[in-house]
Amino acid sequence: MSESTNFIVKALAERLHDRQQSGLLRQLSTADHLVDFCSNDYLGFARSAKLKARIQQADLSDNTNRTGATGSRLLAGQTELANQVEQQLADFYQTENALVFNSGYDANIGLMACLPQAGDTLLTDELIHASMIDGARLSYANRQRFRHNDLDDLSAKLQQANESRQQGQQVFVAVESIYSMDGDMAPLPELANLCEQYNAALLVDEAHATGVYGSNGEGLVVAYGLQDRVLARVHTFGKALGVHGAAIVGPTVLRNYLINFARSFIYTTALPPHSFLAIRCAHEHLQAQATVAERLQKTIRHFQERVLTALPESQWTTSQSPIQCLIIPGNDNARYVAKEAQWAGFDVRAILSPTVPAGQERLRICLHVFNTTSEIDQLISVLQSALANVLT
Structure with missing residues (x-):
């Protein structure tokens, strides 16, 4: 290695040593x-022999003869299978449309970075997922955190945002339905009421509610009947559904907007056919597990x-x-x-x-x-x- 590379490697090793000394070193x-x-x-879907067999059968029946997507969805990676699965997801989650992303992280990064614009206000619960935080950091919007599940604190910040709002500026509120580190629920009906009162758009990460809540596992938003009062929901498939990928669901205009502005969708190779088939099979398996x-x-x-x-x-x-x-x-x-x-x-x-x-x-x-x-x-x-x- 060159002298400059050796210098950088030494610095990296020192940082890892410091983390180890503090007892915080991460290891696989x-x-x-x-x-x-x-x-x-x-x-238990990730270990389900029935789901595995269903996916294997779907792979055998697939006539595309492709093991990879070969490109982004906007180039060579778009398929009729992707369109079909996304429409099935939209029907399942009781909304107009859906757009599949390669992971929940990609979905949250793309949504949070491109939806709120410069001059807009983004209000986030202090305990949202790291992926939502990272997406918010990429946004040019004015971001504020509100205390966890604190409706009074959120109301005060919504009122403040409204008072300073200029014409054309938007306000967004981002929460999880089930929080990953505490396991508690967001007060979704009250949040929807506040957002409507202050003309704000509600964004809900349903990662830990997908498959677990709702009459068929559609998540907490559907369980509360709020699907028409939430602008965007993120459903990930690598948790309770035992496969991979994620989808942002909501109105058709949101899907079209994300196709044009969500960089984590535009500039990545699409999921392969196997993943779309697995997503379909996981949802069919879920509906069969009453x-x-x-x-x-x-x-x-x-x-x-x-x-x-x-x-x-x-x-x-x-x-x-x-x-x-x-x-x-x-x-x-x-x-x-x-x-x-x-x-x-x-x-x-x-x-x-x-x-x-x-x-x-x-x-x-x-x-x-x-x-x-x-x-x-x-x-x-x-x-x-x-x-x-x-x-x-």
């Missing part, structure tokens, strides 16, 4: 031998009942979703309890500061339809012992 690891209390595979969401809710109730009995003094975030978070202040304490769970055979991960605020370090426990009551009871017993060691 596998946990195939552990009981899954970590993944976003809430419905009781799967009910079974998941039963698992959540059992977990919470056991926690109340075995860990009455523990502190949990307010969540009725599959994401259950045990607050364990201090990185070392949270890391210790997570390690004890892993040694006992359970894949549980600690979420440390600065990813969450200091004092809000936690275990993020994800529940699934395939977690048995015995596994849940054993996990809670391990947590009980580990917490006793931390508190003494």
